[in-house]
Amino acid sequence: MNRGRTYMALATATMLGLAGVLELGAWAPTPSAAATQSMPAGMVMAHQPSSSQSITKMLHRSVVRIAIRNFAFGPTKIEISPGTRIIWTNNDSDPHTVTSVKHIWASDALDTTNTFSRTFRTTGSFAYFCTIHPFMHGMVIVKK
Numbered sequence: 194m195n196r197g198r199t200y201m202a203l204a205t206a207t208m209l210g211l212a213g214v215l216e217l218g219a220w221a222p223t224p225s226a227a228a229t230q231s232m233p234a235g236m237v238m239a240h241q242p243s244s245s246q247s248i249t250k251m252l253h254r255s256v257v258r259i260a261i262r263n264f265a266f267g268p269t270k271i272e273i274s275p276g277t278r279i280i281w282t283n284n285d286s287d288p289h290t291v292t293s294v295k296h297i298w299a300s301d302a303l304d305t306t307n308t309f310s311r312t313f314r315t316t317g318s319f320a321y322f323c324t325i326h327p328f329m330h331g332m333v334i335v336k337k
């Protein structure tokens with residue numbers, strides 16, 4: 194089987210808007226074959242693909258930065274302490290947004306080098322995505 198060709202097919206499927214189907218698997222307890230294969234395909238190229246299970250712990254910091262690069266939030270899934278301010282910076286030439294899945298917050302479209310920040314004061318899990326590219330997902334976990 195030609196893995197490269199499979200990646201290309203998945204990347205093409207993503208461009209055609211099937212990303213919604215693929216990304217559902219990314220947050221499932223057991224990542225589906227489609228989800229694990231889709232990660233290195235088009236979205237995360239120069240960037241080390243983080244597994245859907247990995248959580249980057251950035252506890253007890255006042256400020257934490259998340260980069261938006263190659264159509265992905267990095268780190269994708271982070272754990273912070275209450276009161277931490279997160280600053281997202283768009284490093285892509287395409288615009289992106291940082292938008293809460295539950296409509297708790299919504300950024301404007303960020304042009305290249307633009308930033309968006311939010312201070313997380315309450316505990317919980319906060320999923321977000323890019324409204325322009327809905328396959329771009331991130332998660333902020335706030336834990337005491």
Ligand SMILES: [Cu+2]
Pocket residue numbers: 264288289290323324325326329
């Ligand atoms: Cu985007």
